[in-house]
Amino acid sequence: MSWFLPRTAFARAALIAAMVIGLSQALSLVFFARNAYIPGIRQAAELTVLHADLMFGEDRDPEIGARLGGAMGIRVFSKRQVIGDEAPLVFRPVVDRFRREVEALLSESVTVLYEDQRSPVLWVNAPSFKGKWLRVPMNFFRHYDRYLLIGWGVTVPLLAILAGLWIARGITDPLRKLARVASVVGRGEPTPLLDDRSGTREMQAVNKAFNRMASDMLYAQRDRALLLAGISHDLRTPLTRMRLSAEFLQDEELRAGIIADIEDMDAILEQFIAFIRDGADEVPEFESLNVLIEEVLQRHDRTDIRLELHDVPRLMLKRLTFRRLLSNLITNAVKYGAQPVFISTAVNRGEVVLTVRDHGPGVREEDVPMLLQPFSRGEKARTLSGSGLGLAIVKRIVDMHHGRMNLSNHPDGGLQVEIRLPFTGRIVPPEALSSRVR
Structure with missing residues (x-):
């Protein structure tokens, strides 16, 4: 049925x-x-x-x-x-x-x-x-x-159906608004308040409960960010002292090992801070995706990186935040995959497509959804240092830009990350969302 x-x-x-x-x-x-x-x-x-x-x-x-x-x-x-x-x-x-x-x-x-x-x-x-x-x-x-x-047989049902549609729309419109705002919450964006003073009593109660939930989630996120930021900041001070002390060690092998461990810990803390910041305070501007890729690659060894960059339209991007996305993707491909790493941009069906692919063994199919979760790591990554936040940060940034992200094993081997960004990929300001909801 x-x-x-x-x-x-x-x-x-x-x-x-x-x-x-x-x-x-x-x-x-x-x-x-x-x-x-x-x-x-x-x-x-x-x-x-x-x-x-x-x-x-x-x-x-x-x-x-x-x-x-x-x-x-x-x-x-x-x-x-x-x-x-x-x-x-x-x-x-x-x-x-x-x-x-x-x-x-x-x-x-x-x-x-x-x-x-x-x-x-x-x-x-x-x-x-x-x-x-x-x-x-x-x-x-x-x-x-x-x-x-005949007029009675046609007019009465027509009027009744129109009245039923009007009543149905009065029920479904608040639900559509609720779904739209819930998607905003899911992307981690500032949440506009739902109108809890008009409409039916049932919808007023639902909107009040949703507003309370969104407010509680916001406070919880702020508390979590403050806690992680405090921990990261407090840990960096002793790490700096340890680094200085390690520099005076006479045993070169021991010194190099300790310094490498400290650098790994510092990189993990940097990932924590990046995950906390999430670019919320950055203003988006029209940027060239190809130019951002070239800028990020200046900080990487380009020996085994292959580029296939096509002409793509400029997008509304948060510059520093999106550079972090590109850096995480390239670092992840080099560190956990195998070279060469292919990076390409193209236009397909009204979207800009960014693809990053390595030539490693790939991942198990059942591990693919898990890789996008914070602090989750693949089978190979568990033997290497890392925080498990790299792809989670990428996913959050993609959602922030109203894009889509897909992870898959390439038929010829290696993990392939495909990101699709709409031409109108503007960062919707909170006040614009609020004006549509109220």
Whole structure:
């Protein structure tokens, strides 16, 4: 049953409203037919058969038949005077019901033709009529304007459906706003407040709860950032003293090992600080992605790095933050993969595509989703120094720029990171989001 239902709440509400209204109209028509149309059709059939018996039966009485016909408007015609035709589709159920009623009373087959008048007229013929036709006006239809009935059958459901759609939109619009703001929270951006003073009481309660949750999350993030920043800062002071002390060691091998360990620890602390900062205070500007790649590569050994940079449009980027993204990708490919490292840019389907690929063994498929989580590391990375924040920082920066990131094992070997950024990849300011939500 679920495959039949639409995917959106608005469409489901509209469908349910249409089904309820359609069922209501169908039941109304059935009730109207059983209590108005069918009794009238049955009475017209009985009078027609009575008139036929008086005019053509064995105990016929033409005088009484003429009086009855005059009172009911029933007249006798020859075949060449018949002007009836097949009934239109909308009136065919009435004609068929009338014919069945007459056939049941006469116990013989009956032919019924239709003449379109303001009050419909039926032409009736049976073998016992001796070649004559009866013109029978459906007088009871004078009380019912068929155009009014058609208008009622169309207008009432249409108005009801429009009212149902209006009610459904009143329910789904706040949910759309809630989903939009929730996506902002998921990207780690400043969260605009939802309107908790208007709308239904239920939505006011939901919006209040969401605003409290967003506020609590903001305070929790600030506390976490403050804690990590304090730890990182406090650890750097003794690391600096250890580095100075190590420089005076006489054993060169021991000195080099200690200094290497200190540098690894310092790099881990730098990753912590980068993860905390997340570029929230940086203003985005239009930048050339290819130029940023060239700038970052100046700090790396380019011997085994292959570039394939195509012309791409300038994007709205946070310069320093995106340089950190590029540096993390290149460092990750060189450190945990194998050379050469391929870096390419291209335009595809309205997006700028950045691809970084190494030639290492790749990763297990089940480890791919885990690599984007903070402090998670692949199988090979566990034997090397690192914080497990490199790709998590990249993912956060990509989300900040409204892009998409995909990790996969290349068919020819190695891990491939593909980042897609929209041409209109602007960093949406919080006030703009707030104006759309309120």
